[in-house]
Amino acid sequence: MNGAQALIRTLVDAGVDVCFANPGTSEMHFVAALDDVPEMRGVLTLFEGVATGAADGWARMTGRPAATLLHLGPGMGNGLANLHNARRGRTPMVNVVGDHGRSHKRLDAPLESDIDAVAGTVSGWVRRSLAPEDVAADAADAVAAAARGQIATLVLPADVSWSDGGVVADPVPPRPRPQVAPSALEDVAAAVQGGEATVLLLGGDVVASEAGLVAAARVAAGTGARLLAETFPARMVRGAGLPDVGKLPYPPEVAIKALAGTRHLVLAGATSPVHFFAYPGVPGTPVPEDCTVHVLSAPGEDGVAALEALAAQVAADAEPELLEASRPELPTGRLTPRAVSAVVGALLPERAVVVDEAITSGVGIAELTSGAPRHDWLALTGGAIGDGLPMAVGAAVACPDRPVLVLQADGSAMYTVQALWTMAREQLDVTVVLYDNASYAILQGELSRVGATGAGEKAGQLLDLGGPTLDFVALATGMGVPATRAETAEELAEQLGTALREPGPHLVQAVLRPAG
Template identity: 80%
Template structure:
């Protein structure tokens, strides 16, 4: 068999049976080999950033990697922002990038670039297959590397792909996450027993239901506060879960949230830092005099560490859990808060919420906290344009669960072509576009960095008007049924109908300017 056939068969045997693709000439033998390995599901996207973001969303929900197929260095560059988000979320992902045939590289063809160097900026593992006999083993190693929570990029020269002489490789057994040593648990238990103000700060796999419930036992028995990363990759939420405060995004609010803390205990998370530096503001919200303790580092088994800590520090404590509660359906003007109330009132059980609402997300966490159990996916790396692709990947991973995307208007335009893939695959995704006609988050940042300006030219770079974006037309033009809501009542009616019908839908929620 040729290299492409061996690669795909090895990926499938290793559990990677979905590939989000935007291929080109150098990947055509991979494309042809899909007919020889029907167990690999290939999902076409119209932009590489959709492919990489979809692979991110898929892996977050499936718990195992998807593959991407990208065309040379420029194709990978188009997908780089969402590879960045995947890296920040420790998403397992196998990134296959085609390259020129080995004999052609020395000619410096127009699409020639240093793929390996660019891949290294977002990948924890990079390898170039140098012969067809190597491809399958390289693919097995890539899956094993990705399973540890990283992006594994395999560069596949075109002639290695088309050449015969390859064979399928045996998958590399996955290694379980390392356990935290008992003395570490004992040390943290002693810190929490001191009675000094403490915060148990969660991230990574600590945000699963099991991790949060164990953490809530700890806080119930020790008096520590429970808090999480601002943008966790995946969080279990809803009735029956503990109340979990996210560290706020604005620096002044994050600093206030941790004020007075003497001990910050990290479980699956890194010590928090602000997204940006600001004049006369410290780079992180951890107060002076606060000691940071690592219960489990990212990549270690945070759930087991929290369960061990609960047994050690709070053996008889019962976690305080949220009761089932929904807001009343609002009426009147459509604002970010009334939009959040509609979502909280109607959110289906077992829904997957993909949150890229940004500034329009005010009230979403609060008003959905008592909704039926659901999962929440966040923008981990801050590179906007991940929401629509992540919803695509999540829906492919979980076809029996409704997906609800809450999507800011400006960032939607980065990867709007994801809607075409929704329609082509007939995925059960409902998208609410938070249409406020501006890059509102940048208006806030303009003031926060001390560069506030009332000038017309500065304002034009933050305003999405002139012409206004028509999301109904954009969606219907790509095969997704779409409606427009201008009041809370209209949004509620349209969301109920969209959730009741299979397939994709988009609602353009026109918010108060």
């Protein structure tokens, strides 16, 4: 057995049975070994950013590490943006990055680079396998490290991959999730019962489960505390029968207003919020200066158990307020961002997985989908745009029995548009609503927010996606995905309804233009 065969068999035995790949010469023995371990599913992507984003989506929906196969340092570099998002979302992931053979490293070949340094920017665990006898044990350690909510990168020299001597390794037993200290529970209990304005900021495992949200709602009902979720949760369960938990807004002025007057901020699975960027005359965090921040559970700890214990202590008899089933009426007339949100809310299927990269076009989407049938919501955790289409690939591979709906802005779609080809090749049940406003609208807002005065025609050209206009119907159909174009609310409702009813991938280009 060569090193590659032992590596793949070890990954599968440890529960990693999907690999999103964009391989090159140094990974050919890994590719060949896929036929020797048929339990491993290899999914080809046409760009490394699609592979890393798809692994992120797969792991968010399964809770288990996914694998990627990347080609040397440049290949990993191409996937870095969505590895950044995965790191911010505490996604478990194992990267296998091929490298030159050990004797070839000293020759400084054209594709030679410092893979370990590139990997270290996003990985919590990095190791280089130095012998075929070691690679399986290294792989088992990588899976165990990833399972702790981080990216693990295993660098695999080509000759280690092709050489005999590989031996399959047993999985490393998982570590139990850390429990919250009793002192933290007592501190938070005193805060929420003190009668001062309190906000529970929820994230991580708390918003990913019904039990966590219901426990938080019990605390709110029993103490008067307000509930907010972190702005971009990795995975959040939503819909009828669950508490209505709004998200902390993204714009700094709105986030500051949302937390104004708060005396106690309790973190349950979330970190203390900061603005994405610095702005002139604006503090770096929306948390008021006179607010005390309490940590009930840090990311990675058992936040659900902590909230259930807190609810039992401070709100034993409280009944949580839960959403009743509701749908918006289908809109008519001109297509606006809010009209798109209403159509999505009216038609969202049961058990859908919603991947949200609508950016500025998602006006009203949270409000108009809150009472829809139960669904999961995946957000842009790290702010590096271009994760929407790849995450949908991963989510659809992970959950073939569930419809996946992507709310996708046009500018960010072009970062990883190659994901459409993988959707077609794998015949994934993914429907893309493509918000076409022909601009980087979020940057138009940021231009004024940062106080950049005097911006004129040249500045505007860097924020405008016109000339030529992007034709997403042509782009999608050219990669094998059926696509249509909607310019009114009625057209969108008809086309989206058809796309959701039919199996396989579809794209609906929702054309958003200013009134005039």
